Amino acid sequence: MRLSCSAALLAFALTACSTSDGPADEHLVAPILTSAEAQDEYTWARPTEARVTHVSLDLALDFAAQQVGGTATLDIVAADDAREIVLDSNGLQVSAVTDGAGEPLKFTLGENADGSEKGEPFTITFAEDSGAVTAPEQIVVTYKSAPGAEALQWLSPEQTAGKKHPFLFSQGQAILNRSWIPTQDSPGIRQSWDARIAAPAALGVVMSGIRRGDAESGPDGTKIYTFEMEHSVPPYLISIAAGDIAFAQLGPRTGVWAEPSVLEAAKEELGDTEAMIDAAESIYGDYRWGRYDMIVLPPSFPYGGMENPVMTFLTPTFIAGDRSNTGLVAHELAHSWSGNLVTYASWRDGWLNEGVTSYIENRITEKVFGELRAEQEYALSYAALVGMIEQEGENSPVTAMRTPPGTSPFDTASEAIYDKGTVFLRTVESIVGREKFDPWLRNWFDSHAFQPATSEMFLADMRENLLKGDKALEDKLMLDEWVYGTGLPGNALKPDPKAFAAVDAAVAAYADSRDLTAIEAEWPKWSAAEQRRFLERLPEELSPSELAGLDTTLGLSGTRNAEVQFLWLDAALRNRYQPVVPQAEEFLTRVGRNKFVSPLYAQLMAQDEWGQAIARALYARTRGGYHSMTRGSVDRIVGWTE
Structure with a gap:
């Protein structure tokens, strides 16, 4: 067992089982907080009665059925009077539950009685009578994820850059990992984990843990990959990706995975990663996770990045060719201290x-x-x-x-x-x-x-x-x-007005004159942040000729920076600029990052019949390529019904 706490101590769940007053020992079981602020209403678990401390996955990836399946072995610790443990599920197909010795345990998959997104309670019973009971140290769940599990996105070869092999990635935050992992899915119930993953031999697999050894040949043309996360983490940080991926080393402890056709551009864009780690360590102390690798996912990934330990997941939209969007990487790296x-x-x-x-x-x-x-x-x-x-x-x-x-x-x-x-x-x-x-x-x-x-x-x-x-x-x-409190407190530190003084003066002059002569020479010299500032502060109303002038003079349709392109599309659609519609449709077909997708659909829907017709027709074609999180957001925006 990977435990340093007794079941008796867990019953009170008020300590980390540490014997010193110094920094917490990372190898000890993390505490369960019991204050009112710590209560998580988005889990069925009752961790002060019985909790999961380690998850061991042995799973196969079935791309044809779009399911993962196998076993999850859970190390648990329980209070002396605990007679059951409650896990979280969202559509899991459970066929058996045993203790560590293989003895069957009774279980029930309840209903989502309150209709919330938190799924169903998965209750495993240790004893039903009133006599003394000793909770098992391990529980083994045999199961499959349901087709359409919300945390998993299965991409066809056509949805990838290489067009030859399928792709899978997970997105667990906030409460989606319960759709493919049977555990207590709450950020306050930290767990270590390991995994053994069988995947088609043509595909590579990465997870948010350290890979142990090389892939081994498995049955039926598969390869077996083994991973381990020895530190306790919130369950939403367990992640997986599988596809036609290659690796490039960036520094002594950093590297990037991506589809082969994307790898070189990703490597170039991420060249400052090792310097970023050094910078963070100089202020906040050692980076404690070993390696810091990243994977650039296909465009349907719904976020800019996800801070999965040792394997940050990134959208390809951060690649601009000039490292101007690598603040995203700094953000995900910073989570190695704050969040992870x-x-x-x-x-x-x-x-x-x-x-x-x-x-x-x-x-x-x-x-x-x-x-x-x-x-x-x-x-x-x-x-x-x-x-x-x-x-x-x-x-x-x-x-x-x-x-x-x-x-x-x-x-x-x-x-x-x-x-x-x-x-x-x-x-x-x-x-x-x-x-x-x-x-x-x-x-x-x-x-x-x-x-x-x-x-x-x-x-x-x-x-x-x-x-x-x-x-x-x-x-x-x-x-x-x-x-x-709400709003903005009166002592808020305002930014230095000199930071954007030249840009703010230029946009004010443009608002008065609608003349781009002075800006044309400066635009290529401006940083991406300065270009974004200019576009964010454009007048709300712009004529077709003014929009055409902005596009032609500043080269907005040809920009490689997705942040800049988004602001241009938003301004053009806000003014019902018909020539930009094909570009917007191409962007929304190619990109699944919700930061861009939902606002652009919302902008279209705000433009009465003109924009609503474009939005609904386009969404009918593109919806299947978006992640479930993005679909849920846009469904509400466009009023989508099956």
């Missing part, structure tokens, strides 16, 4: 992962690319936050960093989770000074490594170890207003 090392216990604390990570991303950017780029990216983030609050209203609960009761954490505005968290920490840093703030944040990661956390814990640690009882400083920082 210390993880929110509840989805309501989304900012505790993403906001802290976005702040660290900006610090990495400053060290590697310079203060100007970092300040420009902060200014873009600040502007996005202000724009969201203006749109939603300063009293809207979706503008709060910690999502309040009555609002789904999955409905909270992303700007409140990412950008508001960034502005909050930049504000604190500016008031207390980096010489105090940096050591405090590093100590937070050290003392809570491989453990769950809450906003309450974060603020308590800040008050004890950073503020140290300074009441005047407490009043100046407005900590509770930032974390629990």
